[in-house]
Amino acid sequence: MGLHHFAADTDPAEVSEHLRRFGYAIVDDVADMELLDRLEAEALPHIDASAAGRDTYDGRFTRRTGALVARCPSVRPLVMHPLVVGAVRHFLSHVTEVQLHLTQIISVEPGETAQKLHRDEMAFDFFPFGPDYHVQCNTMWALTDFTCDNGATWILPGTSGMDDAAAGAVAGAQAEMGRGSVLFYEGKVLHGAGANTSGGVRRGVNITYAVGWVRQEENQYLACPPEIARTLDDDLLRMMGYTQGAFALGYVGDQTDPLAALRGGTAKARTIGAVAENNTDARRFVADIDDLEGAG
Numbered sequence: 001m002g003l004h005h006f007a008a009d010t011d012p013a014e015v016s017e018h019l020r021r022f023g024y025a026i027v028d029d030v031a032d033m034e035l036l037d038r039l040e041a042e043a044l045p046h047i048d049a050s051a052a053g054r055d056t057y058d059g060r061f062t063r064r065t066g067a068l069v070a071r072c073p074s075v076r077p078l079v080m081h082p083l084v085v086g087a088v089r090h091f092l093s094h095v096t097e098v099q100l101h102l103t104q105i106i107s108v109e110p111g112e113t114a115q116k117l118h119r120d121e122m123a124f125d126f127f128p129f130g131p132d133y134h135v136q137c138n139t140m141w142a143l144t145d146f147t148c149d150n151g152a153t154w155i156l157p158g159t160s161g162m163d164d165a166a167a168g169a170v171a172g173a174q175a176e177m178g179r180g181s182v183l184f185y186e187g188k189v190l191h192g193a194g195a196n197t198s199g200g201v202r203r204g205v206n207i208t209y210a211v212g213w214v215r216q217e218e219n220q221y222l223a224c225p226p227e228i229a230r231t232l233d234d235d236l237l238r239m240m241g242y243t244q245g246a247f248a249l250g251y252v253g254d255q256t257d258p259l260a261a262l263r264g265g266t267a268k269a270r271t272i273g274a275v276a277e278n279n280t281d282a283r284r285f286v287a288d289i290d291d292l293e294g295a296g
Ligand SMILES: O=C(O)CCC(=O)C(=O)O
Pocket: 106, 115, 120, 151, 152, 153, 154, 191, 192, 193, 194, 204
């Protein structure tokens, strides 16, 4: 059975709801072609310099090229694309902040075999997050067309809450899509890159997001050096992690806000009361403090 495709003007909440039900969503024709042309031109020297994978999971005929925010200015609008950020924030709305988790162009070259099916959240040391606790939300932008014979990503829909034996028996389908379309998939759904039996390269821009309290897969503070980071917009920097991932996480020195610290300022990081809006437990904690202060 084929996978469901949405139109580019779909409401981000609808994308998120499909993602929650089935573990994936494909939205067609989202990216501007000229932006993708520029991104490709910026990335190609770095792709050429990237080594093939270290094992069959990375892919011995697959090149992975990261640090895209620093290397490729044209990736920045994709990282902050309103449809993506809207869907990601909706999907991960149980946390105070979401953050950029990794940026990587995945070039699956001719001769590559299918990647082992997996769930991306295993990257968190195989921690057993509950079936309802989503920790990440991924995108794969098609930089080339994605076809069944060039390695389009396999998705096994609806496998997120299943144990591995049941999930492995589900019939999958490949995320065939045209250049400029974007595949969303979450951290619990079984998926993997397809085999490339074609004569051409399949390139996808994998941009993933995670809840603000976990360690990022790609170290954004080193992948993008401070002298480049200082040239970026505040919104992008906050997404990269220059904010508090939760009330106590990510300050610098004497509780300085990380974005202020990057820019040479001294503004204080936010207090628990200021970051608690999204989090019921945190709100209750703040109410208790307020009660105590009222009583004192
Ligand atoms: O390249 C793809 O289609 C998927 C890659 C993937 O799932 C991964 O490397 O975690």
